[in-house]
Amino acid sequence: MNVVRTRRTSNNRRRGSSIIEFALVGSFMFLPILAGLATVGLSLVTALQVSSLNSNAGQMFAAGVDFTQSSNLAIVGKLSGNLNITGTSGYGLLILSEIDGTSNGNTCSNQIIVGNSAIGSSRYCPNPPSVQSGFTALMGGSALAVGQVSYVAETFYNNPLYAWALAPHGTGTGIYTSAVF
Amino acid sequence: MQPTLPAQSLKFKKDRRSGAALVLAALSLLVLVPMLGLAIDGANVYLERNQLNVAMSAAVLAATRSLNVGQTATAQAASAQAVASQVFKADVGSSLSVQSCNVAGACVAAVPSFTVSPDDSSHFRTVSGSLSVDLPLTFMAMMNFNASNTAHVNINVAATRRDVNIMLVLDNGGPMSGAGGTNINPMASMQADAIAFVNLFANSRDNIGLVSFTSAPWVAEALPNQNFASNVPTDVNTLQATDTGVPNTAAALSTAYQQLRNLNQPGALNVIVLFTDGVPVAFSGNFAGLVKTGQSVCSPSANPLNGVLWSPPDASAVYGLTDPTAQKINDDPEDRTPSGCISSNYSPGSFLNSMPSVDLYNNATNGSYAAVNLSSIDTADVIAASENALDSAANTIHNDTALQPVIFTIGLNGNYGLPPDPVLLAKVANDPTSSYYSSSFPTGQSIIAPSSSQLQAAFTSIASQVLRLAAVH
Numbered sequence: 001m002n003v004v005r006t007r008r009t010s011n012n013r014r015r016g017s018s019i020i021e022f023a024l025v026g027s028f029m030f031l032p033i034l035a036g037l038a039t040v041g042l043s044l045v046t047a048l049q050v051s052s053l054n055s056n057a058g059q060m061f062a063a064g065v066d067f068t069q070s071s072n073l074a075i076v077g078k079l080s081g082n083l084n085i086t087g088t089s090g091y092g093l094l095i096l097s098e099i100d101g102t103s104n105g106n107t108c109s110n111q112i113i114v115g116n117s118a119i120g121s122s123r124y125c126p127n128p129p130s131v132q133s134g135f136t137a138l139m140g141g142s143a144l145a146v147g148q149v150s151y152v153a154e155t156f157y158n159n160p161l162y163a164w165a166l167a168p169h170g171t172g173t174g175i176y177t178s179a180v181f
Numbered sequence: 182m183q184p185t186l187p188a189q190s191l192k193f194k195k196d197r198r199s200g201a202a203l204v205l206a207a208l209s210l211l212v213l214v215p216m217l218g219l220a221i222d223g224a225n226v227y228l229e230r231n232q233l234n235v236a237m238s239a240a241v242l243a244a245t246r247s248l249n250v251g252q253t254a255t256a257q258a259a260s261a262q263a264v265a266s267q268v269f270k271a272d273v274g275s276s277l278s279v280q281s282c283n284v285a286g287a288c289v290a291a292v293p294s295f296t297v298s299p300d301d302s303s304h305f306r307t308v309s310g311s312l313s314v315d316l317p318l319t320f321m322a323m324m325n326f327n328a329s330n331t332a333h334v335n336i337n338v339a340a341t342r343r344d345v346n347i348m349l350v351l352d353n354g355g356p357m358s359g360a361g362g363t364n365i366n367p368m369a370s371m372q373a374d375a376i377a378f379v380n381l382f383a384n385s386r387d388n389i390g391l392v393s394f395t396s397a398p399w400v401a402e403a404l405p406n407q408n409f410a411s412n413v414p415t416d417v418n419t420l421q422a423t424d425t426g427v428p429n430t431a432a433a434l435s436t437a438y439q440q441l442r443n444l445n446q447p448g449a450l451n452v453i454v455l456f457t458d459g460v461p462v463a464f465s466g467n468f469a470g471l472v473k474t475g476q477s478v479c480s481p482s483a484n485p486l487n488g489v490l491w492s493p494p495d496a497s498a499v500y501g502l503t504d505p506t507a508q509k510i511n512d513d514p515e516d517r518t519p520s521g522c523i524s525s526n527y528s529p530g531s532f533l534n535s536m537p538s539v540d541l542y543n544n545a546t547n548g549s550y551a552a553v554n555l556s557s558i559d560t561a562d563v564i565a566a567s568e569n570a571l572d573s574a575a576n577t578i579h580n581d582t583a584l585q586p587v588i589f590t591i592g593l594n595g596n597y598g599l600p601p602d603p604v605l606l607a608k609v610a611n612d613p614t615s616s617y618y619s620s621s622f623p624t625g626q627s628i629i630a631p632s633s634s635q636l637q638a639a640f641t642s643i644a645s646q647v648l649r650l651a652a653v654h
Contacts, residue, residue: 022206025206029206029210030206030213036217037217040220040221041220044227048228048231051231051232051235052231055235055238058239059242062243062246062652063242063649063653064646064649064650066613066624068613069613098645100641100645138271139268140270140271142267147381147644147645148246148247149645149649150243179235179239179272180243180271181239181242
């Protein structure tokens with residue numbers, strides 16, 4: 001009877017030590033993996049949100065949607081979802097620029113800024129209205145034909161969780177994306 | 182009786198069990214790590230595919246706006262393809278590996294292809310883009326996923342550009358000479374800027390017509406007019422500021438609209454661009470039944486009795502009736518007596534009882550834009566009736582749900598006489614900044630150029646707006 005009691009006690013102890021072992025192994029092996037996977041997933045979602053907002057807003061701007069109208073501006077707010085790019089504050093910044101081909105070169109003539117302008121400034125149209133060498137370089141060094149127009153959408157999303165520095169055109173770390181339309 | 186075990190055997194078993202979790206965990210890593218690699222590679226591929234898709238979409242959209250560069254359809258297609266490639270390169274940059282690999286794993290740079298296909302019956306052209314690319318894998322490459330260790334992605338996008346039908350409506354009244362105003366030779370500025378505007382559209386594909394106007398409109402180039410690159414600039418250069426030349430803007434707008442209706446292309450983008458340097462001061466109507474008896478200027482029994490009632494640009498008096506029909510470009514119909522009258526009396530109040538409630542184009546002269554007393558034939562009421570007629574003409578155009586014409590207006594300040602009414606021009610254009618703006622109608626744009634030196638920017642801005650509207654993703 002004593003032997004049986006001893007085995008039961010021993011089994012209980014072993015069960016307990018397996019749980020401890022699993023917890024220790026899990027803490028050092030599985031949790032970092034799961035945490036890394038979650039970080040990659042969340043980063044992917046955020047990057048896709050930023051890219052999607054930049055693309056959709058840029059296409060709308062290129063198609064002639066007037067973002068000086070509050071109703072159209074509200075669409076940007078909805079497109080940005082939880083990125084919270086709206087009004088003049090928040091963690092994000094959307095810059096839509098119109099670049100005109102003129103006899104002086106590529107000239108930025110019109111710019112719409114949505115969100116927190118303290119986060120960054122346009123890489124391709126930093127000081128409208130003026131000739132933009134950055135945009136010319138982006139287009140392989142060639143100027144637009146006189147009368148032709150291009151549209152540039154740039155989105156900054158500020159988040160300390162991301163390691164990518166937004167400098168030299170933005171502050172802190174986060175995601176920056178741009179597209180020419 | 183319970184079996185008994187030696188103490189040594191129990192200890193051995195305990196030792197074996199104590200390492201089981203660690204071994205199992207290590208074994209499970211063999212499955213977990215590849216899964217993790219697959220997740221990261223999959224995420225990367227998804228993100229890069231999304232970036233390539235954005236770049237391809239942007240490229241075809243930019244290409245549609247470049248379908249106006251070149252004199253022939255072939256040249257325009259080549260221009261669009263070049264711009265699409267340029268924009269794609271700009272958007273992809275050097276951060277993405279754009280390559281195409283064969284089954285043996287040999288990779289070369291992938292090049293997107295862009296084609297332009299016209300649809301003549303629906304009046305649009307489509308720019309299609311396709312890209313076949315193999316995106317490199319990192320973790321899956323360690324497991325020799327395939328020969329090239331890449332994931333194959335196909336991207337197909339398309340954007341269309343509607344053909345554009347434009348009626349250019351240009352005021353060549355007397356003040357366009359610059360006399361009495363602050364602009365130096367505004368006619369020359371307007372001619373150069375209007376021609377530059379015309380050159381921004383696709384010859385042999387788009388249509389551009391021309392109406393010039395004073396107190397009567399003249400169709401200098403009727404629609405269809407696909408080879409506008411030569412004849413419209415010639416006509417514009419022929420324009421001269423006429424001797425008297427007062428703007429009957431409602432008649433000009435209605436005439437331009439009629440040209441779009443005659444062409445009748447609902448699939449195209451139909452546009453009217455109206456340029457004027459003054460407030461409307463003239464309208465044409467049928468004055469039959471409105472002539473006083475016992476006077477000798479116009480016959481009370483004439484029907485129709487079509488004529489124009491007008492005020493000079495400085496609104497100093499009322500004149501009429503004069504000929505409502507122009508007979509040539511740069512005509513002076515204010516110098517001619519209409520049929521049914523024996524002279525153009527310069528005091529129409531002496532032989533007319535009142536003004537008609539609609540003009541010759543069925544535009545209401547007693548509308549709501551400006552308060553008017555049709556029985557009172559003075560300068561204020563003639564101008565109010567003329568403004569109401571223009572407003573009514575614009576309303577008729579806005580309500581055309583089939584053609585959905587978009588109106589753009591350019592007003593030039595600084596010429597002699599009453600300047601353009603910015604509120605009325607914004608209403609005519611259905612400009613979003615207007616207090617009369619209606620989202621139910623096509624949205625246009627109204628620009629007031631403070632001087633003739635700013636006309637170029639106005640015409641260019643409208644051209645880019647039209648090209649934006651023509652591009653459909």
